Amino acid sequence: MPSPTYHDVIDAAQRLEGIAHTTPVFTSRTLDALTGAQVFIKCENLQRAGSFKFRGAFNALSRFDDQQRKAGVVAFSSGNHAQGIALAAQLLGIPATIVMPTDAPAAKVAATREYGARVVLYDRFTEDREQIGRDLATEHGLTLIPPYDHPHILAGQGTAAKELLESTGPLDAMFVGLGGGGMLSGTALSTRALAPDCLLYGVEPEAGNDGQRSFRSGSIVHIDTPATIADGAQTQHLGDYTFPIIRDRVNDILTVTDAELVGAMKFFMQRMKLVVEPTGCLGLAALLNEGDRFKGQRVGIIVTGGNVDIQKYAALLSEAS
Ligand SMILES: *Cc1c(COP(=O)(O)O)cnc(C)c1O
Secondary structure (H helix, E strand, C coil): CCCCCCCHHHHHHHHHHCCCCCCCEECHHHHHHHHHEEEEEHHHHHCCCHCCCCHHHHHCCCCHHHHHHHHHHHECCCCCCHHHHHHHHHHHHHCCCEEEEECCHHHHHHHHHHHHEEEEEEECCCCCCCHHHHHHHHHHCCCCCCCCCHHHHHHHHHHHHHHHHHHHHCCEEEEEEEECCCCHHHHHHHHHHHCCEEEEEEEEEHHCCCHHHHHHCCCCCCCCCCCCCCHCCCCCCCCCCCHHHHHCCEEEEEEHHHHHHHHHHHHHHHHCCCCCCCCHHHHHHHHHCCCCCCCEEEEEECCCCCCCCCCHHHHHHCCCC
């Protein structure tokens, strides 16, 4: 498939109309006072299934032909992509199979099953999930939908920034969490179309800075699974579709520590009454690191998701700062 353009984001937005939530954009006087900027928070933690992943998943599945719809979709993920695919498949009447590790949080396995998906468990230490996914795809004629490196996925993710910029008008800077780059590349398509001069930053956990290294070296860097609380950004490399778009349209990739993520998580909870998962805190944590560099400017942040285990959330919030 050819590399997607902003036209594909517009097409995705039409498919998502009336199905995905147009999530709210919140502001905080405290945050504006802290940064000197006017900050706009796009709340994808309030998206259906709890993260922006539903956008790309529904967009991709809505393009299946009759045969693909009948046979079904397969995805491998222990996180938000699984829930996004499972819900999108349920809404479209497509059978879904999700390959998850045996040690995935029970709540996530249960949520995926509640959306009607068949869950196939595998042992992370002895089995290869991509191989299992591919075997299921060939044996049963299922269509494999990857979590980020797919034109319809990244075009769907780009609809969040499109909505944000349509509601705020052009912004001076935008901060977006980065894993495999579906969200950032889709955001880049929307931002370059609607606010060409906006500075666009991807934000990664410091322990998994493959995206930053790829961006700065000009070719895709692979790393081992990084140890970070940002489980949605534990990806090992950018994708063949996502990397070139990021390389050509993003201004820089920044990193934040786990402690900074916890600080942002506490801010969201205490000051804005928003439940945000650690990965969803990447954008705010990076902005807070910039001090008053964006003083007097209009800054956008995409809060990417809110799916966090209650025990884990409580433990992180009660960490001393
Ligand atoms: C998947 C995910 C990300 C990273 O998105 P990519 O498209 O892989 O870059 C960030 N935040 C949350 C909450 C996610 O689920």
